Amino acid sequence: MNAVYNNNGKGKPKKQRLELTWIGKDEELKLEPRILIEDPEKSYGDPNSENMLIHGDNLLALKALEQDYAGKVKCIYIDPPYNTGSAFEHYDDGVEHSIWLNLMKPRLQTLLNLLSEDGTIFISIDDNEMPYLRVLCDEIFGRKNHICTLVWQKVYSPKNQSKRISVDHEYILSYAKNEQKLDFNLLERTPEMNSRYKNPDNDPRGPWKPGDLIANEERKNGHYIVTGPHGDKFDAPPGKHWAVAQAKMIELIRDNRVVFGKNGKAIPSVKQFLTEVQQGRKASTLLMHNEVGHNDESKKEVIKVNSSDVFATPKPERLIKRIIELATAKGDIVLDSFLGSGTAAAVAHKMGRKWIGVELGEHANTHCLPRLKRVVDGTDGLPLSESLKWEGGGGFKFYNLASSLLRKDKYDNWVIDEKYNANMLAAAMCKHEGFRFSPHEELYWKQGKSTETDYIFTTTAFVTVEQLDKIHEEMSSEESLLICAKSFAPECDDRYPNITVKKIPQMILGKCEYGQDNYNLNIIESTEEIAEDQDDTSNDDE
Numbered sequence: 101m102n103a104v105y106n107n108n109g110k111g112k113p114k115k116q117r118l119e120l121t122w123i124g125k126d127e128e129l130k131l132e133p134r135i136l137i138e139d140p141e142k143s144y145g146d147p148n149s150e151n152m153l154i155h156g157d158n159l160l161a162l163k164a165l166e167q168d169y170a171g172k173v174k175c176i177y178i179d180p181p182y183n184t185g186s187a188f189e190h191y192d193d194g195v196e197h198s199i200w201l202n203l204m205k206p207r208l209q210t211l212l213n214l215l216s217e218d219g220t221i222f223i224s225i226d227d228n229e230m231p232y233l234r235v236l237c238d239e240i241f242g243r244k245n246h247i248c249t250l251v252w253q254k255v256y257s258p259k260n261q262s263k264r265i266s267v268d269h270e271y272i273l274s275y276a277k278n279e280q281k282l283d284f285n286l287l288e289r290t291p292e293m294n295s296r297y298k299n300p301d302n303d304p305r306g307p308w309k310p311g312d313l314i315a316n317e318e319r320k321n322g323h324y325i326v327t328g329p330h331g332d333k334f335d336a337p338p339g340k341h342w343a344v345a346q347a348k349m350i351e352l353i354r355d356n357r358v359v360f361g362k363n364g365k366a367i368p369s370v371k372q373f374l375t376e377v378q379q380g381r382k383a384s385t386l387l388m389h390n391e392v393g394h395n396d397e398s399k400k401e402v403i404k405v406n407s408s409d410v411f412a413t414p415k416p417e418r419l420i421k422r423i424i425e426l427a428t429a430k431g432d433i434v435l436d437s438f439l440g441s442g443t444a445a446a447v448a449h450k451m452g453r454k455w456i457g458v459e460l461g462e463h464a465n466t467h468c469l470p471r472l473k474r475v476v477d478g479t480d481g482l483p484l485s486e487s488l489k490w491e492g493g494g495g496f497k498f499y500n501l502a503s504s505l506l507r508k509d510k511y512d513n514w515v516i517d518e519k520y521n522a523n524m525l526a527a528a529m530c531k532h533e534g535f536r537f538s539p540h541e542e543l544y545w546k547q548g549k550s551t552e553t554d555y556i557f558t559t560t561a562f563v564t565v566e567q568l569d570k571i572h573e574e575m576s577s578e579e580s581l582l583i584c585a586k587s588f589a590p591e592c593d594d595r596y597p598n599i600t601v602k603k604i605p606q607m608i609l610g611k612c613e614y615g616q617d618n619y620n621l622n623i624i625e626s627t628e629e630i631a632e633d634q635d636d637t638s639n640d641d642e
Contacts, residue, residue: 120235123198129206129619131163132612133531135524136499142469145476145495151449152456153472155464156501158437159619162210164501165456167531173214173456174432176221177423177444179415180204182228200229201236203621207437208240214435215277220247220284220427223273224415230271241275247282248274252387252419254395272387272423284426286380293381297374303356310359310369315343324349329364383426393418401482402441405471414440417484420447428453442468446475450490460620472496502528506605506614514605514614516586522560529558529584532608545571545581556582563588563601572596 136154154161180203211221221241225233230249238246250272258266276282297307314336315322322341326334326349336342342349349368352358357371389397393416402414420443424434430452436444439457445468448455459468474480478492505528506514520528530537530548535556540546545557557571563585575581575598583592583601592601 124202130612134164135502135527139498142498144473149495151496154458154499158458161458173435174219175427175434178438179224182226218281219277226270245276245279253389256389307374308371311372328360392422442471504614526558553579558584560586565591568592
């Protein structure tokens with residue numbers, strides 16, 4: 101694995117660029133566009149909710165979401181499995197990085213497609229892979245779209261049991277879809293910031309603090325005499341100048357906006373009123389534990405949510421709140437495709453955002469589902485709920501990733517999986533062929549459409565010429581139709597220029613990889629097992 105300049109060395113040199121290479125980087129996955137099947141027994145709360153809890157491989161789930169949500173997700177937060185190194189002891193040095201990067205690359209590429217033009221992605225990571233991930237993200241999102249690398253203080257006192265140096269922080273990489281369209285929100289001003297403003301002269305405009313009227317460097321016409329209330333004369337010091345023109349200074353004095361210290365004999369300063377300053381503050385790249393929480397706090401949160409099966413690597417709710425309040429407004433979509441114990445979805449829900457959460461493991465049922473039910477009920481009992489005055493509401497729908505559309509029969513032939521009923525098959529074929537599944541109320545053959553005049557119809561029945569003629573009679577001259585059938589009469593082929601008839605499954609063979617339900621490369625289970633054996637949340641000086 102190297103950072104190299106790309107040049108094929110043949111003929112005229114191509115424009116070189118710095119990129120990260122590793123084993124398997126150029127292997128393109130042919131992902132099957134699966135459908136999502138709602139489980140009504142696990143869906144909860146408002147039946148019209150657009151929130152989605154998805155159980156299944158997150159790469160396949162992201163592919164399933166792509167058609168409906170491309171360009172619509174405002175904020176993505178992911179906490180992928182860290183490459184601990186211990187999970188790869190049976191590999192040669194360097195190969196483990198390649199495996200981890202092969203896990204991340206296709207997911208990041210799909211997440212980029214889901215982001216809105218003014219959207220942002222935040223990725224939690226530790227020292228093991230942060231440098232590699234930064235270069236990979238530069239390549240996928242564009243280096244110019246790197247907003248910053250946040251540093252989160254995950255523990256609040258050094259761990260004396262550390263081998264050499266106590267590692268007290270992790271990173272959160274932040275990238276925009278298009279940095280020119282990105283506009284982060286301001287954070288609320290702190291009581292400490294507001295406490296600097298006083299009103300010793302009972303100015304009716306309210307509390308203020310003195311601001312400097314002196315600016316650095318000499319400037320033409322930047323020197324003039326200002327007379328204080330006791331007759332004292334003031335001018336800007338040598339090498340500096342007044343920050344405002346003389347006429348403006350006179351105007352400020354008449355408006356009682358200039359003060360000369362407590363005794364009226366100090367160099368003048370301008371009143372900066374609290375009501376006139378920016379009503380908010382810029383976020384910092386340093387995420388200190390007292391503001392956004394720490395590992396010990398997050399561990400206590402998940403114990404309260406599920407004390408019988410404690411999730412190993414949670415993030416505190418306050419940390420996720422900071423990200424969501426920076427990057428979104430109420431009603432925006434927040435996505436987490438490594439949902440874990442459900443923290444991102446829970447926080448987004450309580451902050452009035454729409455959310456999509458994807459979890460491969462049984463955590464979807466054992467942790468995420470009960471936690472989010474309690475959020476809907478307003479009974480999770482966590483400190484953030486209290487500070488947000490969250491009392492419950494809303495809901496979510498629970499989805500499972502459908503099985504692969506095709507399977508091999510005993511003769512090694514590809515056939516349609518028997519789990520697919522007529523509606524499922526129609527929806528799946530829509531995804532495969534780039535149509536949106538939206539059955540017409542009256543015309544059975546209008547099951548989906550790609551445009552206002554281009555339709556698709558999927559059937560397992562034998563299509564006859566008579567049926568085709570009947571459909572053609574019901575079509576307008578500008579409409580076109582793709583028919584996907586298991587079999588059809590030979591005369592149907594090319595009978596009408598605006599009707600195309602294809603045979604399934606032959607028409608989709610080779611387009612993608614069927615029968616593959618897991619693209620986690622065994623990394624997720626390995627790192628979770630290690631995390632359960634290592635407690636990194638302790639603080640020695642509690």
